[in-house]
Amino acid sequence: MSRVWRPLLDTLGLQPQVQVPPPAQPPSPSPPGTGEVSSQLFQRPTLSRFLADFTLGFADGLTVPFALTAGLSSLGHTDTVIYAGMAEICAGSISMGIGGYLSARGEVAAAAAADKAGAEAVVEGLRETQRRGDRQRDEEGENRDERLPSPLMAGFSVALGYLLGGVLPLFPYFFVRHVKDGLSWSFGVCAVALFLFGFCKDFALSGKPRRMRGSDIRRSAWEGAQMVFLGSVAALAAVLCVRAFEGIQVDHSEQSP
Template identity: 35%
Template sequence: MEDAESQQPMLQKGPPSHRERHFTAGEVVRDVIMGVSDGLTVPFALAAGLSGASAPSSLVLTAGLAEVAAGAISMGLGGYLAAQSEADHYKREMKREQEEIIAVPDTEAAEIGDIMAEYGLEPHEYGPVVEGLRRNPQAWLEFMMRFELGLEKPDPRRALQSAFTIALSYVIGGLVPLLPYMFISTVQDAMFTSVGVTLFALLFFGYIKGRFTGNRPFLSAIQTTIIGAVASAAAYGMAKAVQAR
């Protein structure tokens, strides 16, 4: 009797409190990475190339700022069009799936069973789920979009947010290699300072990118820095080669 009474509270206890923490800003991080990565690399390579051609600091700065403005607009527009294309694709697929649910409901219901079977469920286990979804067309449609087509409903504000995030990130990244040219009049000194500042920024950004994307942070930092260094070195060498002719 005592054992039964002692076990009763344990049976009545609910599951232990569990607070899941998931990172849900993946799309924003992707946009930031895209914008900052290109912003650090392209103006850096442009400034190095112009410096290799012995252009004055004022010209390097002017050309660099023009490139940052144009690049931010171009990258932002690209992000907007990409996000808008995803939204349009989702709408087209949703309309097609909705028509199929109406025209061939038995076939679509069988597809629910096929999806459930892939998770190891038996017909007698997923049968009630199939019937429940058939009674709720909207839930049925959302289920098919997610589990059959692998499509998540896009945020209607996603296109504008993506454009703004990428453009702003590009501007922030692009100003880093240009800062020395704002304060140092000698182009060679400004270039060497820009190289040091930008390589440090690439290392830091690569490390942070690795932390957010789940890759090895130090490897990500080295890879990002090498890409930026190679791009700037190529632009600098090309400018020197052209100037020598």
């Protein structure tokens, strides 16, 4: 049919118009500090990201307040231990939360700048990267967290972990009269919490799901024992520091001429 009709169309000056689609234009990246970056501030974190930030705060919250309360217990005043411990927990949770917020915000800003600089390269290799990512996720058997962290939620997760971890060593002092009893209960609570924390962190966050085997349980138990050892060393160092300065007395009375 084309051999018959094409000469006739050429004679009449009628040529079929072929619609050629315009070339696809790469999406223009939004400037850093707007759009995507601002939406990251209130983005809901994934479970893996929340656990990572919470773990960071919880580990420090268990160790630092426990070492402080253990050191102050040598003074023999329960009220002093409670007041100093609460002040340290409040200040530490705020400080750790601000640190987590600034760290996540810097990560988001750096990612936005990198996306703007390499927008064309990303568009050209998007399909190949997606295929590689799909193959990698299929091999690993799990979805990887490729989203940027939310600065506000990262700071909140770190602060929450520090707060919950710091309350545990201070909690027994509210129910005892003698500071030595509170120290004993605090040490027991922190030892159990540190062991369970290290055990669960290694067993649950070590990778893809697996069956409970003897080697996995022994490795997770070893991680928990290491956490207990490190916390005990920190508490012992605090007690020794207080004992070293315990004999120093400052005379504030004015000497008469």
